[in-house]
Amino acid sequence: MSRSSVVPSYVRPPRTRVLGLPSALWTLLLVLGIVIGIEFYARSGAVSPLDLVPVTEMVSSAGELLGEEEFISGDLVPTLVSVVLSFALSTLIGVSVGWAMVRSQWIRSALQPYLNVFYAVPIFALYPILVVLFGTGTVPIVILSTAFSVVVVISHAVVGFDSTPPIAEKLSKSLSLSHFQHFRLILLPSALPDILTGLKLGLAYAIICVLASEFIVSTHGLGRIVANAYNSFNTPTMYAGILFVVGFALLANVLLGAVLARFDWRRR
Amino acid sequence: MSTAAAVANAATPNSDHARPPAHRHQVDRVRRKATSRPLVAPAVLAILILSAWWIAAFLADSTVFPTPVEAVEGLRNDLRNPRFIDSILTTLRVLFGSYLAAAAIGTAAGILLGLSAFWSRAVLPVVYAGNSIPKITLYPIFLTFLGISDVSRGAFAFVSGVIPMFLIAVEATAGVSRLHLKLAATLRLNWPQLLWHIVIPSVVPALVSGLRLTFGLTFLGLLLAEMFSGSSGLGFEILRNVTLARMENILGEVILIAGLALVPTLALQLLERRVHRRFGAGR
Numbered sequence: 149m150s151r152s153s154v155v156p157s158y159v160r161p162p163r164t165r166v167l168g169l170p171s172a173l174w175t176l177l178l179v180l181g182i183v184i185g186i187e188f189y190a191r192s193g194a195v196s197p198l199d200l201v202p203v204t205e206m207v208s209s210a211g212e213l214l215g216e217e218e219f220i221s222g223d224l225v226p227t228l229v230s231v232v233l234s235f236a237l238s239t240l241i242g243v244s245v246g247w248a249m250v251r252s253q254w255i256r257s258a259l260q261p262y263l264n265v266f267y268a269v270p271i272f273a274l275y276p277i278l279v280v281l282f283g284t285g286t287v288p289i290v291i292l293s294t295a296f297s298v299v300v301v302i303s304h305a306v307v308g309f310d311s312t313p314p315i316a317e318k319l320s321k322s323l324s325l326s327h328f329q330h331f332r333l334i335l336l337p338s339a340l341p342d343i344l345t346g347l348k349l350g351l352a353y354a355i356i357c358v359l360a361s362e363f364i365v366s367t368h369g370l371g372r373i374v375a376n377a378y379n380s381f382n383t384p385t386m387y388a389g390i391l392f393v394v395g396f397a398l399l400a401n402v403l404l405g406a407v408l409a410r411f412d413w414r415r416r
Numbered sequence: 417m418s419t420a421a422a423v424a425n426a427a428t429p430n431s432d433h434a435r436p437p438a439h440r441h442q443v444d445r446v447r448r449k450a451t452s453r454p455l456v457a458p459a460v461l462a463i464l465i466l467s468a469w470w471i472a473a474f475l476a477d478s479t480v481f482p483t484p485v486e487a488v489e490g491l492r493n494d495l496r497n498p499r500f501i502d503s504i505l506t507t508l509r510v511l512f513g514s515y516l517a518a519a520a521i522g523t524a525a526g527i528l529l530g531l532s533a534f535w536s537r538a539v540l541p542v543v544y545a546g547n548s549i550p551k552i553t554l555y556p557i558f559l560t561f562l563g564i565s566d567v568s569r570g571a572f573a574f575v576s577g578v579i580p581m582f583l584i585a586v587e588a589t590a591g592v593s594r595l596h597l598k599l600a601a602t603l604r605l606n607w608p609q610l611l612w613h614i615v616i617p618s619v620v621p622a623l624v625s626g627l628r629l630t631f632g633l634t635f636l637g638l639l640l641a642e643m644f645s646g647s648s649g650l651g652f653e654i655l656r657n658v659t660l661a662r663m664e665n666i667l668g669e670v671i672l673i674a675g676l677a678l679v680p681t682l683a684l685q686l687l688e689r690r691v692h693r694r695f696g697a698g699r
Contacts (some may be wrong), residue, residue: 159601161532174538207513258457268632268681270639273670276658352548359550378556397549
């Protein structure tokens with residue numbers, strides 16, 4: 149690359165390679181660097197094995213956990229169930245409330261100011277109340293996670309419904325579609341890309357909230373595994389649990405992203 | 417599913433007259449009515465929720481489920497306790513420090529990375545992945561390395577806030593208009609001048625929105641950390657009251673936390689509106 153150009157670098161087309169490597173390879177190198185760095189740091193003896201274990205050991209204790217019947221049925225499955233339930237509920241409630249807000253100006257102006265500030269208030273503070281009311285089972289976790297993830301679904305659904313082309317609205321009028329037909333044939337398909345973005349965020353929020361509730365107060369679940377292992381100084385299991393959580397969150401995001409991309413007509 | 421697109425294409429010019437004008441007036445009137453008194457509907461909703469809470473508490477008629485009055489009473493009792501005041505001050509102090517650090521470092525690092533399209537593309541996927549994992553489960557790592565103290569809680573709150581702030585700053589910087597960059601090149605601006613005259617004015621609107629979002633996330637991170645390993649602080653007070661099953665105090669504290677969170681958020685929202693008026697709404 150010629151360095152003598154008078155054109156400043158900020159308007160030149162971005163480089164496609166650095167040191168002969170494309171950006172995707174640098175991403176991979178960065179991840180590998182972090183993993184190998186932890187491995188060597190843990191093996192170097194500079195840190196107590198009570199504080200950090202090598203990545204290879206984290207992976208092998210994660211494998212051990214997977215072999216335990218109790219872990220699968222007692223922790224992994226309940227976490228999955230909570231996430232799926234909260235996600236399904238917030239999808240259903242979120243899109244319906246979004247529709248209601250578009251149909252009724254009153255509902256919209258009543259809800260909008262609360263939706264705007266919702267994520268500023270740490271709604272997690274309500275979790276202890278739910279625990280007192282419903283015990284430490286799946287119910288309070290699902291209620292809280294649904295409430296936490298539904299707002300982002302609502303906001304995106306409203307944006308989507310609002311962006312329906314006026315001409316499609318007119319067509320719906322001229323065909324005198326019923327309210328439900330209007331929703332199913334006009335509003336929903338037109339808002340779908342925005343709704344899908346909202347759902348993707350909603351899933352991330354649901355996972356965060358489920359694991360956080362399990363982590364703070366609960367009797368089971370992936371989050372509980374990490375918290376219990378920490379409290380009993382079982383460092384390898386703690387890191388194995390964290391590895392599970394990270395893998396679970398990333399996998400769920402990638403999978404949902406792939407599924408949703410199939411329905412997104414804007415990207416086709 | 418491209419029904420809507422197909423529908424839009426298939427629409428004939430005739431459908432221009434589909435909506436009777438009377439209906440349009442009605443919509444306009446409804447809209448004007450709602451905007452001229454923007455506080456009526458939210459206030460009605462608040463009253464509805466409060467009365468539902470009251471009726472539920474009255475019907476349950478239990479010692480566990482308090483009425484709104486009992487919750488406020490519980491909060492007032494708490495506020496007379498010097499240890500509780502201490503907890504509030506601890507939380508506010510730690511929150512202030514970690515929020516400032518998250519905002520400053522996230523902004524600076526984000527703008528720096530955003531200036532390089534290549535390195536943004538290389539680094540961003542890792543940061544986005546990191547942002548989507550439930551960070552609270554990483555909190556034990558903070559505890560092991562930093563000990564149970566305000567330092568580990570503050571560090572966790574900082575991390576909860578700095579990642580989203582960083583992502584917003586990178587995206588905003590990467591989105592600086594190419595036309596403006598070309599103008600800068602024509603004027604032979606050097607890097608500091610480019611930053612000061614082009615980049616910063618373009619990213620300010622997005623940064624101010626980021627500041628508002630980051631505040632909520634930092635506060636949430638801090639409360640979660642306090643709930644898990646507090647010796648003081650609002651999160652700790654709440655969880656202590658759970659073991660004592662003192663619902664009126666928990667609800668009172670929730671009201672207090674909502675108040676503490678809303679004041680800076682509303683202030684930042686005002687700032688956001690002014691900045692958007694001055695610099696444009698960003699992208």
